[in-house]
Amino acid sequence: MSTIRTMLGKGLCGVLLACSLSARAADADRPRVIVVGGGLAGLVTAYELQERGIPSLVLEAGTAWGGRVATVEYGKGLRAEYGLHEIWDKNPLMDYVKKFSIPLSEPEQPYSSVYMDGKLFPYVQDTAAAFHASLFTPEERAGYDRWLKECEALYDETRAGALTPRLAELQKISFAKWVESFRLSPRVTEFIRLGLECEVAADWDGISAVYGIMQEDIFLHGTQQCRHARDGNGTIIDAFVKAIRGPKVLGALVTRVVRARGADGKTRVVVHYKENGVMRSAEAEKVVLAVPYHMLHAIQMEPSLTDEQWRAVDGLSAGTYTVVHFILDVAANKKLLVDGKIPFPVLTRGPLGVIYGFLEKPEPGQTEEAFTLLVHGDYSRSYLEPRDKIRGRLLAELDKIWPGFSSFARETHFYGHHPAATPGWPVGRSPLDELHASLRAENVGLYLAGDYLYSSHSDGAVRSGREAAVKVAAVLAKAPR
Numbered sequence: 001m002s003t004i005r006t007m008l009g010k011g012l013c014g015v016l017l018a019c020s021l022s023a024r025a026a027d028a029d030r031p032r033v034i035v036v037g038g039g040l041a042g043l044v045t046a047y048e049l050q051e052r053g054i055p056s057l058v059l060e061a062g063t064a065w066g067g068r069v070a071t072v073e074y075g076k077g078l079r080a081e082y083g084l085h086e087i088w089d090k091n092p093l094m095d096y097v098k099k100f101s102i103p104l105s106e107p108e109q110p111y112s113s114v115y116m117d118g119k120l121f122p123y124v125q126d127t128a129a130a131f132h133a134s135l136f137t138p139e140e141r142a143g144y145d146r147w148l149k150e151c152e153a154l155y156d157e158t159r160a161g162a163l164t165p166r167l168a169e170l171q172k173i174s175f176a177k178w179v180e181s182f183r184l185s186p187r188v189t190e191f192i193r194l195g196l197e198c199e200v201a202a203d204w205d206g207i208s209a210v211y212g213i214m215q216e217d218i219f220l221h222g223t224q225q226c227r228h229a230r231d232g233n234g235t236i237i238d239a240f241v242k243a244i245r246g247p248k249v250l251g252a253l254v255t256r257v258v259r260a261r262g263a264d265g266k267t268r269v270v271v272h273y274k275e276n277g278v279m280r281s282a283e284a285e286k287v288v289l290a291v292p293y294h295m296l297h298a299i300q301m302e303p304s305l306t307d308e309q310w311r312a313v314d315g316l317s318a319g320t321y322t323v324v325h326f327i328l329d330v331a332a333n334k335k336l337l338v339d340g341k342i343p344f345p346v347l348t349r350g351p352l353g354v355i356y357g358f359l360e361k362p363e364p365g366q367t368e369e370a371f372t373l374l375v376h377g378d379y380s381r382s383y384l385e386p387r388d389k390i391r392g393r394l395l396a397e398l399d400k401i402w403p404g405f406s407s408f409a410r411e412t413h414f415y416g417h418h419p420a421a422t423p424g425w426p427v428g429r430s431p432l433d434e435l436h437a438s439l440r441a442e443n444v445g446l447y448l449a450g451d452y453l454y455s456s457h458s459d460g461a462v463r464s465g466r467e468a469a470v471k472v473a474a475v476l477a478k479a480p481r
């Protein structure tokens, strides 16, 4: 009997031990942080929290991960991007691309072909210098170099992350005014404008000189090269989703975020979200809102962002993009290639925006290819018109550059982004100003992440996600649950 009791006791102890161990394991897995938004910023936040041993729950409103990183497959091996296209060398996203061993395309040069004065200037030369020689007279080239040197000096000043007296003055004028002050030739001025407006997706009159200078980084100090994921940028998102082991919910639209700080100084967060028509809630210690800046307004925050934070958000200007894919007969390439080389992308100022065309030649036996336009700024706003009208107008514009182009177009697909698809900093603002710095501060257990924290591109999204994770981890390390 005693033996049985002893055995029973041992068994019970074992069961209890196992129960308490599994309870502890379950407790250890319980999300301490809720990440709202499953775009790059949100996924980087969740991944970096995991790296620091902090479990999180990711809630994404859409039916797919990745937000503005979006690849579409058209079958028969045809695929194209309708969100992020290019990843530049210094983009911190490259760290993850390497970590996840994502195969990349061959590097591309930062300069693109341009369409100016009704003429295509293809960049198919071996060097940027040879391309510039095809565009500029020696005097024009000297003017461009003078501007570039000044731009480099000012860009280096921005790297300290705060406004210097010189930058504070430049924040008061537009990028257009600043470039015009160099009195460059109309062609050089136009060349600079073409390179800038497609990046900021807005008119150069509407953005501050400091923000514009920050956007020039790819052309400075010997230029950067850019790449994209060989099998589509969506594969980067897939790799993040696979690497993040914690719970992740698609179709979870967050509508309300309530926080409070207890007497012990710790914060509690309740996040309300609608999933399949049912309102649910989840609790944690911290929340990271990784949604685009214009979507912050759609989430009730109790307490709200501070007045300063709202002014920082509401003072941003909107950059606009629409992506158009034409499915083209590859026979078009006999018109499009220049000396057998791909001239894309081509920068234009007008309804076509950036003609990304295609960046790789078709495989043998391939009969169709995806041909991409990245329409930006005011021309993108015209996309409120019926798509069939716009299609006709775009094809007519393409026919002007490559007569007969339209006869090769088999299908057209439009991807309209929100009218504030990218953030911008108007005259009087820049990512370096104090108002903007307020967005990087904690607000009762709530942290913001997203491209707009630092820039208008994926580098800002990645940086903000990483920094949010580092800040949250530091606070949670001091207050174990």
Ligand SMILES: Cc1cc2nc3c(=O)[nH]c(=O)nc-3n(C[C@H](O)[C@H](O)[C@H](O)COP(=O)(O)OP(=O)(O)OC[C@H]3O[C@@H](n4cnc5c(N)ncnc54)[C@H](O)[C@@H]3O)c2cc1C
Binding pocket: 036, 037, 038, 039, 040, 041, 042, 059, 060, 061, 062, 065, 066, 067, 068, 069, 082, 083, 084, 085, 086, 087, 252, 253, 254, 255, 290, 291, 292, 295, 298, 299, 321, 322, 323, 374, 417, 421, 422, 449, 450, 451, 452, 456, 457, 458, 459, 461
């Ligand atoms: C057409 C286009 C081309 C671009 N090209 C480039 C490029 O070549 N290089 C580059 O570096 N950058 C480029 N960008 C910018 C880049 O794509 C973005 O900066 C980056 O992807 C933003 O990531 P994010 O996580 O901050 O935001 P997002 O990707 O927008 O992710 C935010 C997520 O939050 C979700 N969400 C919003 N509200 C809620 C809610 N209430 N509840 C739950 N979830 C919510 C959204 O559905 C979304 O998935 C481009 C952008 C566009 C639109």
